[in-house]
Amino acid sequence: MPKRVDHEERRSQIAEALVRVAGRRGLHAVGMRDVAAEAGVSLRLVQYYFGTKEKLLLHGLQHLTDRFTARVGARLRAGDAGTGPRATAEALLLTSLPTDEESRTFHLLYTSYAILSVTDEALAAQPFIDNPDAAEDALTGLLRQAQEAGLADPGVDARTEAIGLLAMAAGLGTSILVGQRRPESAAEVLRHHLDRVFTPVTP
Amino acid sequence: MPKRVDHEERRSQIAEALVRVAGRRGLHAVGMRDVAAEAGVSLRLVQYYFGTKEKLLLHGLQHLTDRFTARVGARLRAGDAGTGPRATAEALLLTSLPTDEESRTFHLLYTSYAILSVTDEALAAQPFIDNPDAAEDALTGLLRQAQEAGLADPGVDARTEAIGLLAMAAGLGTSILVGQRRPESAAEVLRHHLDRVFTPVTP
DNA sequence: AGCATAGTGGTACGGTCGTATTACGAAGGA
DNA sequence: TCCTTCGTAATACGACCGTACCACTATGCT
Structure with a gap:
């Protein structure tokens, strides 16, 4: 296997990217490609860690309230x-x-x-x-x-x-x-x- | 020319359709085709009376606050x-x-x-x-x-x-x-x- | 050593959206 | 009467979006 990476940390990193770009351009305007670019990862990575956009949004909300x-x-x-x-x-x-x-x-x-x-x-x-x-x-x-x-x-x-x-x-x-x-x-x-x-x- | 129609009345009719469908499914989910269907007119009509979606939304907001x-x-x-x-x-x-x-x-x-x-x-x-x-x-x-x-x-x-x-x-x-x-x-x-x-x- | 597999990347596919284009009927002024 | 113009319709276009698919790499286990 490749370097084992902390999934939860990666998810947090992507979720924070979502929060940043959504705070800048509005939640309605954020796409998965924007989140990927903001997090500095590929689109595929966002899919890999969240699967669907809905799950990404849900996790983003969770991350936001927690912080x-x-x-x-x-x-x-x-x-x-x-x-x-x-x-x-x-x-x-x-x-x-x-x-x-x-x-x-x-x-x-x-x-x-x-x-x-x-x-x-x-x-x-x-x-x-x-x-x-x-x-x-x-x-x-x-x-x-x-x-x-x-x-x-x-x-x-x-x-x-x-x-x-x-x-x-x-x-x-x-x-x-x-x-x-x-x-x-x-x-x-x-x-x-x-x-x-x-x-x-x-x- | 065809039957002269009251433009302002048509615009109100379409704006109300926008308000109805947006109230039902959320403003983010409403498209021009939805508004046209709700108003019972063709998509082209919505374009004809409002030109662009932004103008439609602006007029919809105006209509909403007025009412x-x-x-x-x-x-x-x-x-x-x-x-x-x-x-x-x-x-x-x-x-x-x-x-x-x-x-x-x-x-x-x-x-x-x-x-x-x-x-x-x-x-x-x-x-x-x-x-x-x-x-x-x-x-x-x-x-x-x-x-x-x-x-x-x-x-x-x-x-x-x-x-x-x-x-x-x-x-x-x-x-x-x-x-x-x-x-x-x-x-x-x-x-x-x-x-x-x-x-x-x-x- | 070698292989199964977690991680990553690139890209293609339907679908939908806003907008533009083209066409056509119908009414009122000359 | 006819022709100009307003209103209406159907459809096409290009872009973007979320998702799926395929390929490759590099690691840890046996």
């Missing part, structure tokens, strides 16, 4: 999240905004996949439903935590508030993506709404 | 909007949610166009930027109106609040679209947030 949840987790663990629930919630929401190239690509492709899944049942059966649920649970927990510590308005339902904030962040993210709003402006809107929720009780 | 703003306007004027700023704001936000087939199609295609416009400069130069601005202005006006009447928290910035609410509605709409949230649940979240804003001052 981004890792990034969000890292930013939450390290740095600016040590100063209480408010800071953690703010970091959680602001990190999901498309500010730099990587998060911009993530937003663009994640939304593309989501829209595609509406009319493509093979994509609809994919895993990326549990991810928002995890964020929802985390944010709800942070809000409850703040309420119990007297740092947030106890009169609001934590889960409802969390759902709304996440939806707002997603909507603002799309606005940034299409160039309708600047990242700083969106962050400001988000912080304003967080200010209204995280209001220390003054009895 | 929907008309729908929202109608729902605001008639019916449940006569009872003050809160009811009007609620109607404005809830109407934009994908609850029935028409609004579902609108959301799907509008988001598809938006995502496409990120990587397609011909679509990025299109009009659909002023539409959200109009909604933003309207909602901001409603909030200011409520604040001056003592029906809303005077401590919030009306425009920031309006931006956040619209982004939230958009995000919730996408959640509904991908089947992650039920329409009633999303409406409940929106109403909850409206309750927090429209709080009568009790001096």
